[in-house]
Each structure stands twice: as C-alpha cells, then as structure tokens.
Amino acid sequence: MKKLILITIAALSAITAAQAQDQLIVNPDGRKTVSLNGTWHYIVDPYDTGFYDYRFKEYAEDNSGAYWNENTPKNETEWTEHAFKSPYNIQVPGDWNHQDRMFLYYEGTVWYQRNFDKPQMANVEDLYLYFGAANYETHVYLNGKKLGMHKGGFTPFNFKIPKNVLKEKDNFLVVRVDNRRHAEEVPTVNTDWWNYGGITRDVKLIVVPQHFIQKYNVQLDVKQDITSAIKKKKFILTGFAKITNPAAGEKVTVEIPELKIKEQYSVQGDSIAFNFEAKKVSLWSPENPKLYEVKLRYGNETITDKIGFRTIATDGKKIMLNGKQIFLRGISIHEEIPQEMRRATSKKDAEQLLGWAKELNCNMVRLAHYPHNENMTHAADSLGLMVWSEIPVYWTIEFGNPEVLKKAEKQLQEMITRDRNRASIIIWSVGNETPVSETRTKFMSSLAKMAKKLDASRLISAALEVHHDNGVNLVDDPLGQYTDIVSLNEYLGWYSGTPASCRTANWEVAYNKPFFISETGAGAKGGFHGNKEARFTEEYQEWYYKEQVNMFKTRFPDSFSGLSPWILADFRSPKRNNPDYQEGWNRKGLIDNNGNKKKAFYVLQAYYKELAEQEKAANKN
Structure with missing residues (x-):
C-alpha cells in the first residue's frame, strides 16, 4: 500500500x-460502554421547585432542597420535601408523554434519577456520561455535583466524570429535563409536531483511556x-x-x-x-x-x-451518486411510532419505519424535522436508504437574534459530528419553510456555508416555499443561491384548489441546480371512505397522489431529481384539531396511526416501482 x-x-x-x-465523543457503540438504560425514578416539577428557591433563584449546589441532592432523612424528625422512589418509575430511553396519561400534554420539568456502580476500569482510564438526546434543556448532576448543561432536543452530548466525584458504589445520578418551548430556542414555540419530552435516547457510560x-x-x-x-x-x-x-x-x-x-x-x-x-x-x-x-x-x-x-455530487441539474445520475425516490418521516403514540427509540423501531419505506420502493428518506436517533442512520446504512438529515430551524425562528444563530450552529455541528461517517447521509438540511426576508436569508445562508465547511462531501439543502407569479409556480428563493439542490414544499390541491389543479400547473426553477420536492401531501383518516372529492377520505388522498404523479411525469422541469412526500405515517400534532378527522393527529401519513396502509400508499408505491425499473433498464444500457 x-x-x-x-x-x-x-x-x-x-x-x-x-x-x-x-468535545462530543463519536461512535460510543464502537467503544467500551455500560448502558444506563432501563428503569429510573422521577419527580414531576412544573414549578421548578427542585431548581429554584422560594425567591426564584437557582439553589446553591449543596442546598438540601435542591433535587440533585439525595437528602435522605436520618430519622423521623428530619424534614424533607422530595425523594426519588417507586412507584414513580419511568423508562429510559423514552418520552414521558406516552408513559402515563397525566403526561399526555405535559410540557415542563421532570427530574430523573438512578444509581449506578463504578464500572470496571483502570486507573489510567477516564469515564464519560453520554446522552443520545434529551428534549430540550438538560442539567446533569452526579453525587450532588453538576457535570454540565446542554440545550437541543435531538443531538447527543457527553460530560467527563471527575475522579473525585465518582464513587465505587451507589453513584447518585440526577438529570433535570425541561421541554418547555421558548421563542429564542431551536426549534421555536411554533411547530407542527408534538413536543415529546424526556430522555428520549440511550444513556451510557463510556470508558476510555486518558x-x-x-x-x-x-x-x-x-x-x-x-x-x-x-x-x-x-x-x-x-x-x-x-x-x-x-x-x-x-x-x-x-x-x-x-x-x-x-x-x-x-x-x-x-x-x-x-x-x-x-x-x-x-x-x-x-x-x-x-x-x-x-x-x-x-x-x-x-x-x-x-x-x-460513496460519492454524492451534482452535475448541473443532475444528482450524481458514484458518478451516475440518480432519482431520489423518497418519503419524509417523523421519529414516531404511531401505533403507540411515542418517540421511536430502538433498533426495532428503526426497522419498522425504514421497513415501511423499503416496502414503498424508496431509495431515500427525509428524516424530518430534526436529527433522528442513531439507530435510524445506522439502519439506513445497512438497508441502502439515502438520508436527508435536518436541524430544527423551522418556520418562525428569531432570525435577527445572534444567540439563536449560535444555537442553530451548535446543533448543526453536533449533527454532522455524530453522523459524518454514515454513507447513507447524502444531504445536510439547514431548515424548513423559513419565510423569505433579507435577515432570514443571511441567517440561513450562514448555516449553509458552515455545513459546507464542516463537511464538503455532502449536498446542502433546505426545504423552501414556492412563489406564485402570474399562474407560474416559481422557485426563486434567494437561499437557493447557497444550496446544492433546490428543495421545495408544495401542497397543490390540498391547501388551495383541488388535485385537478395539478393538470394546468406551470413550474419554473430560477437556478441551474437539481430540483427536489421535499414535501407534498394530503390528509386522510385511515378507514374513512367516500367520494374522491370529499376531504379526509382515503379516496381524496389517493386522487391527490394520482394527480401529483401525473404532474411529475408531464409538467415538471427537466431539473426534477426526486421527491419525499409528506409523510410516511400519521403523527401527533396539537395544531390539528378537527374533532371528526384529526383529533390531535396530522393525517397526511400514507400509513395511519394503527399501522394500516391507506390507498395512496399503493399509488406512490407503483410510481416508485416504475421509476426503479426505468433506472435499472437505463443502467443496463
């Protein structure tokens, strides 16, 4: 060599x-680790009583009222107002919302606690505490000492455990997780998905040499x-x-x-x-x-x-995988298991979601609107599914706030650091449906430039919105200057008109770049049938997909390089409150919340099969 x-x-x-x-340690599974998954104790703390005193000032580290201190009474005369014990048990990893009915719509603080013994390790080794993710603001304490704090609900973080804090037995680990939404955070207060709270991904001890x-x-x-x-x-x-x-x-x-x-x-x-x-x-x-x-x-x-x-690149209006043009047959996915109304957490969950995508004849998935569990990207590697991975810069971020930009940059860095060795990931996305303005474009373009500096081996994109001009659907968002592909969310025939409007739609793209439909879709309640003109019937959604497919075939620009319709499966959203059809669910899934395939699933499946066969025939020639 x-x-x-x-x-x-x-x-x-x-x-x-x-x-x-x-300081993020990558690939914890490839190292010496001890899992801290399983049963933890918890305290629900909507008033943050365990964090602030009665003057609403953060407790001193050694204050007995702070929930990170054990404070076990030595006799019956001693006073305390908190304790971690059964039956207040919760499973990690997992969102708290699905684990007890009282948590269904809860947003606030929950304290997690468990004990662990020091793992076998040499004197020349160090110990780190690793979290796959916790939503959203996390404070971590060990034996009454604060290890650190992290913001961001979908990216990993770790803290080194000082040797003078670690004990041989019964280390008292406490984690404060707060999922309340704030205008100056990423994502912001306004999203179209449920804000699942908790330690939603694996927790591990990582043993490494010094x-x-x-x-x-x-x-x-x-x-x-x-x-x-x-x-x-x-x-x-x-x-x-x-x-x-x-x-x-x-x-x-x-x-x-x-x-x-x-x-x-x-x-x-x-x-x-x-x-x-x-x-x-x-x-x-x-x-x-x-x-x-x-x-x-x-x-x-x-x-x-x-x-x-592998290599992924663009050549004018084409997307090239390993030097050959490829069409992205995608589907968008939320990190949810709809049948159980919960966050996806396990390898089995990843296999379910990506297995559905494979059954749909996809070669690509858009993991929206945040970095998904590492199980998803590893499974995508093995299954041969290309991946669009995105940070939650969504809708109405405070684009003029430099501190918000720093938070977005940090999440972008953590996403890329974690997954840059995953061949499946071909696109880093810096956001979704952000309203056009000079301030927004400066914010978003700085993220696009940063992503390219961090990793020049992948494509950079963002999901844009369409500009309607004299009957033409014009794709001319100024952010398109900074992305490698031009991605667009369009719902022609759902939020305006009917699916028949696809037959006369005209499309123009202002950039000599590949054109990708990052979202399109219509709602349907699984099992609800009627005339195709009736909203929320499976027949309407089926009609919508048939008209969209025909538009793709006959009326789209030659730069059209793929799509990822919205969405694989129904998911929870407090914005969707039609009592007959939605009941707190976004119903645009091709699979309903009971795991049943809707009629539109088979329309897209057939289209993708046709495209796959055309691609196979072209490669033979």
Whole structure:
C-alpha cells in the first residue's frame, strides 16, 4: 500500500475552530460502554421547585432542597420535601408523554434519577456520561455535583466524570429535563409536531483511556475523478482523527482488513489527517449497501466502525451518486411510532419505519424535522436508504437574534459530528419553510456555508416555499443561491384548489441546480371512505397522489431529481384539531396511526416501482 500524503488537521478546510472546541465523543457503540438504560425514578416539577428557591433563584449546589441532592432523612424528625422512589418509575430511553396519561400534554420539568456502580476500569482510564438526546434543556448532576448543561432536543452530548466525584458504589445520578418551548430556542414555540419530552435516547457510560480518539472520519476523497477511479479500480480514501490528551510518541493506526489496508500515522498536535490509495473498493449504493469494518487504534484503545464509501455530487441539474445520475425516490418521516403514540427509540423501531419505506420502493428518506436517533442512520446504512438529515430551524425562528444563530450552529455541528461517517447521509438540511426576508436569508445562508465547511462531501439543502407569479409556480428563493439542490414544499390541491389543479400547473426553477420536492401531501383518516372529492377520505388522498404523479411525469422541469412526500405515517400534532378527522393527529401519513396502509400508499408505491425499473433498464444500457 502506497501512502500518498500526510498533513496536519489544520490543513483540512472542513475542520473549523468550532469543531476543534467540540468535545462530543463519536461512535460510543464502537467503544467500551455500560448502558444506563432501563428503569429510573422521577419527580414531576412544573414549578421548578427542585431548581429554584422560594425567591426564584437557582439553589446553591449543596442546598438540601435542591433535587440533585439525595437528602435522605436520618430519622423521623428530619424534614424533607422530595425523594426519588417507586412507584414513580419511568423508562429510559423514552418520552414521558406516552408513559402515563397525566403526561399526555405535559410540557415542563421532570427530574430523573438512578444509581449506578463504578464500572470496571483502570486507573489510567477516564469515564464519560453520554446522552443520545434529551428534549430540550438538560442539567446533569452526579453525587450532588453538576457535570454540565446542554440545550437541543435531538443531538447527543457527553460530560467527563471527575475522579473525585465518582464513587465505587451507589453513584447518585440526577438529570433535570425541561421541554418547555421558548421563542429564542431551536426549534421555536411554533411547530407542527408534538413536543415529546424526556430522555428520549440511550444513556451510557463510556470508558476510555486518558489519551483517546475523540472523533474521526474515513471517506472517499471528493476531489478524485470517481468515474476514472471506478474504471481503474483505484480509489483515494481520506480522513482525520482528533485526539483527546495526545501522548508523546503514540501513533494512530487506520485499518480496513477486507481492503488489506493498514496505515500508521504520527500525531501532529492533537490530530492526524490521512490520504491513501485503496484498490477494488465496492462502492455503497441502494443496490449495494456495502459496509467495511474500519478499525482505528491509538494506545490501548481500538475503535471499530462499519463504514460505506460513496460519492454524492451534482452535475448541473443532475444528482450524481458514484458518478451516475440518480432519482431520489423518497418519503419524509417523523421519529414516531404511531401505533403507540411515542418517540421511536430502538433498533426495532428503526426497522419498522425504514421497513415501511423499503416496502414503498424508496431509495431515500427525509428524516424530518430534526436529527433522528442513531439507530435510524445506522439502519439506513445497512438497508441502502439515502438520508436527508435536518436541524430544527423551522418556520418562525428569531432570525435577527445572534444567540439563536449560535444555537442553530451548535446543533448543526453536533449533527454532522455524530453522523459524518454514515454513507447513507447524502444531504445536510439547514431548515424548513423559513419565510423569505433579507435577515432570514443571511441567517440561513450562514448555516449553509458552515455545513459546507464542516463537511464538503455532502449536498446542502433546505426545504423552501414556492412563489406564485402570474399562474407560474416559481422557485426563486434567494437561499437557493447557497444550496446544492433546490428543495421545495408544495401542497397543490390540498391547501388551495383541488388535485385537478395539478393538470394546468406551470413550474419554473430560477437556478441551474437539481430540483427536489421535499414535501407534498394530503390528509386522510385511515378507514374513512367516500367520494374522491370529499376531504379526509382515503379516496381524496389517493386522487391527490394520482394527480401529483401525473404532474411529475408531464409538467415538471427537466431539473426534477426526486421527491419525499409528506409523510410516511400519521403523527401527533396539537395544531390539528378537527374533532371528526384529526383529533390531535396530522393525517397526511400514507400509513395511519394503527399501522394500516391507506390507498395512496399503493399509488406512490407503483410510481416508485416504475421509476426503479426505468433506472435499472437505463443502467443496463
């Protein structure tokens, strides 16, 4: 194996100062971990009594009234007003809303508590506490000491546990989670989905050496001519690794056994970067979701990951996967299991949702409107489903508030840091349906630029709204200047007119870029039947999809490169309050809240089958 280049991490334009300061540990499953999932105790605290005193000032750390302190009475004369004990039990991971009827519409503070023993670890190892996500503001305490705070409901975070805080037995872990919505947060107060609260993803202890690889990336070099590389069966792989507390003289080994690659690099500062040749790489695609075992070794730790290698790019009005044009047969998905009215949390949940997408003949999913569980992106890797991943910059964000921009940037950074090794992710989205203004465009374009700096190997987009001008549906949002593809949400025949209006619709795109329909759909209550003109019948939704498909085939611009209709399954939304048809559910799902497929499911399924067969025939030629 011929080593081509060795450079320092500072030379990589994709690595920014913001990343260098980020302490998120990637790929916890590839390391030594102890799960803290399971049964926790809880206290519901709508008045934040455990956080503030009666003057509404935050408690001092050692105050006995603070809920992060155990404060167990030693005898019956001692006074206390809080305790964590059965039967006040709650399951982690999981939203609190589905676990007890009293939580159904609850927004506020809930305190979580459990004990754990120190895991087996050497004196030269450190311990971190990792959360896959908790919605929205999270404060973490161990044995009465605050480890840290995190904002953001859909991205991971971790805290190092100081050795002088950790005990051998019965460590008292308390987590305050507050899911109240605020105008200056991301997302803001106004959303069209239910604000599930709680520790919604896995909690783990991560045992690492004092000197360890914090994060890394291994991928195909985006600068190479992929068509030539495929022809010659010679590919350039590139990447980096960032080290926490680098040790003098230690080297990083990068190994891909199946490709007979084993390279070693000296650490420069706190990082390495690499660029080497690999032969006969089987490229990842929906038809061939090939994943290679990749090992990174530094000191006493070996991290194992499963990584696919592919390129995604645009060529004028075309989207190119591994140098070939591809049409994205997508569907939008919320992170919910509708039959149980809850957040999706497990591998089984991911298999259900993505299994439905595969049955629909999709090759792509839009994970809206926030980064989904790691189980989803890992399953997408294995199933060969391309992914659009998005941060919750949604509707009426405070675009003129620089602090809001910082929060959005942080969530964007955490999303990309967590998932940059997932071959399935082809699009980073910086937001959804944001109203056009100069202030908004400056806000959104800065996010698009940041995403491209953090990861130049993927496409950048955002879901835009259409501009109607003299009977023409004109796609000319100024944000389109900064995105790689032009994505549009359109509901022609639902919020205005009837599906028949698709027959005369005219479309124009102001940019020489691929055009993608990021949303389209109509509501239908599962099992409700009638004339196709009757709203909320399955027949109306079926008619809507038939007219949309015909419009795609006959009236769309030549830049049309895919779609992800809204949405795979019905989901909870407090904005949808028709007592006959909605009852707190957004009914645009192709699958109802009982898991039954509606008639429109089969319309889209047939269209996607037709497109897949056309693509297969074209590739043969």
